[in-house]
Every structure is written in C-alpha cells, then in structure tokens.
Amino acid sequence: MRISILGAGCIGGSIVFKLNGKHQLKVFDNDEETRKVLLERGLNVVFNQRDLYDTDLLILALPMREEERFLNETDFEGKILDVASVKSPFMEIAKKRRLRFVGGHPMAGNERKGKEGWDPEMFEGKIFFLCSLDGLKDEEVETVVKDLGAKPVWIDHNMHDEIVAAVSHVQYLISLTAKYIGKNHERFAGPGYRSNTRLSKQNMEMALDMIRYNKRNVLKYLEGARNFLSSLYTLVKNEEFEYLERTIREVTS
Structure with a gap:
C-alpha cells in the first residue's frame, strides 16, 4: 500500500520506522x-506537503491545532487516518467537510518529544482505537494498524474521548x-x-492540547479526583482509619 505520513514527531516518526519496508x-x-535525519536513515522524504497526496492513505501525525487547521483547509480527497488522542x-x-x-489513536507513547521519542516498537501489543464516520470498519486501515503490531479496536468517538480522559x-x-507535592x-x-511523576514529564504542548480539545471530559474526571481526595482528607483528618481501609480495598480490588 502507498502510505504518506504528515508529521514525524514521536508518534509519526515511530510509525514511519515501523512501516518502512512493509x-x-x-x-x-x-x-x-x-x-535531514530521516533522509540519513534512508527514508523517502518529500519537501512539499502536497507531494504526499498521491497515496492510498494519508496518516496525520500532527499537533492537534495543526490537524484542526489541516482538516478545515485541505483539498486532499483521499483516505485519511489521524492519531490524535482526542x-x-x-x-x-471531517463529517462536515465530507x-x-x-x-x-494508538494507546502508546513515551514522555520524549520529537525524534528523541522515535520507537518503532512502541505500538507492539497496544490498543489502537479506530472511529468511523459511517459506522463501517475499514479493512485497509485495520491492516496498517496490525502492521504496526497494534490491536485495532473500533469505538464510538464520544466513548473514546471519555475513556482517554x-x-x-x-x-x-x-x-x-x-x-508539585514532592518537587x-x-x-x-x-x-x-x-x-x-513520569507522566508529568511528557510533551507539555501535547498535554495542553489534550486538555483543550477534551475539556468537558477532563473536567468531569478532574472533579471526581478532587472529590475523592477531599474524602480521603476527611477520613485521615478524623482518624477514621477503618473507613479509609475499606475505601482503599474497594478502589484496589
């Protein structure tokens, strides 16, 4: 299959090296x-974004704000797969623009940014969520996901965003x-x-985009976390250790 990848950051570059040769x-x-680094490693690098368009599948591996701009403005008529976490x-x-x-969205990654995060094995055995506009599964996309070593899981996009929040x-x-507490x-x-604290070290720009584009679900679960911490505070303050033990067992069982 002819595949073009737009964006070679941590995820995009890892996809490139995993699919290279396949x-x-x-x-x-x-x-x-x-x-320059991609060229030195023998990849087929183009120097104009439009040179990617003669392809069977265009994989968008862009920061979310850049992806939003691309989808709103593109005249590309072929098949697109993105990898954004929202x-x-x-x-x-995409639905509005047909x-x-x-x-x-591959449930994979690391805390490194750009080419420092390239890891062609990062998708091995990981879930790769897929969302369809028409309710139908795309076998070509599934094949690409499996070639990454990942497990394709089709899901409603609203449910996806709630889960990842x-x-x-x-x-x-x-x-x-x-x-913040231990610094x-x-x-x-x-x-x-x-x-x-490992997750706190991940790409800040990417993290801010996740929160910005998934604000409603993030607030829902952040409120749940706040309420849970408040209940733990009350149990410890009042020395209700029997109830604290019960809470710990309920959460971890």
Whole structure:
C-alpha cells in the first residue's frame, strides 16, 4: 500500500520506522533537522506537503491545532487516518467537510518529544482505537494498524474521548500534582515517586492540547479526583482509619 505520513514527531516518526519496508512510504515534516535525519536513515522524504497526496492513505501525525487547521483547509480527497488522542472535534470537522476520514489513536507513547521519542516498537501489543464516520470498519486501515503490531479496536468517538480522559488526560494532571507535592524533596525520592511523576514529564504542548480539545471530559474526571481526595482528607483528618481501609480495598480490588 502507498502510505504518506504528515508529521514525524514521536508518534509519526515511530510509525514511519515501523512501516518502512512493509509499505511504500513518503514522509514530510516541517522541521528541517527532522527531515535531514530521516533522509540519513534512508527514508523517502518529500519537501512539499502536497507531494504526499498521491497515496492510498494519508496518516496525520500532527499537533492537534495543526490537524484542526489541516482538516478545515485541505483539498486532499483521499483516505485519511489521524492519531490524535482526542477524536470528537476532528470527527465533526471531517463529517462536515465530507472527508474520507478514520479517527485513530494508538494507546502508546513515551514522555520524549520529537525524534528523541522515535520507537518503532512502541505500538507492539497496544490498543489502537479506530472511529468511523459511517459506522463501517475499514479493512485497509485495520491492516496498517496490525502492521504496526497494534490491536485495532473500533469505538464510538464520544466513548473514546471519555475513556482517554479517565485513563490518560487526567492522569497527566494527577502526575503533575504528585510532582508539585514532592518537587522540593526529590533528592530523597525513590522509585514510587519517579513512577508517579513520569507522566508529568511528557510533551507539555501535547498535554495542553489534550486538555483543550477534551475539556468537558477532563473536567468531569478532574472533579471526581478532587472529590475523592477531599474524602480521603476527611477520613485521615478524623482518624477514621477503618473507613479509609475499606475505601482503599474497594478502589484496589
């Protein structure tokens, strides 16, 4: 299959290296240094975004604000797969503009930015969410996802955004909270603290986009986290340790 990848950051670059040799690839990135590294590694790099358009599938691996602009302005008529961690806003644009669009999101990644985060094995065994505009599954897209080593899971885009708010987007803010609490004492911290604060180190621009585009769901689960912490505070303050133990068991069982 002829596949073009627009954007070679952490996710896009990892896709490029995983699919290289399995499909006919073309890749473009706005960053000159990134293009240079891709060329040095033998990738088929184009120097104009429109050179990607003669393809069977265009994979958008752009920051969300750039993706929004692209979907609103593009005259590309072929099939598009994106990888953004929020789906509903982009599905709505694609539907309005009658684009041939499949919303995608690999539940994979790392805290590094750009080419420093390239890892062709990051998708291995991971769920890759897919959202359809017409309710039908796209076998070509499924094949590409499987070639990444991932597991395609078709899902409603609204349900997707609620799920990732709970297990990803709000988790970044919780990790940030852990970092805030322990920052002045990090020199004494053990592996537990490092584990809790790992997500706080991820690409800040990407994290802000996740929150901006999934605001309603993020607020819902952030409020739940606030209420839960408030209940824990009350139990500890009142020395209701029996109830605290019960709460811990209920949550962790």
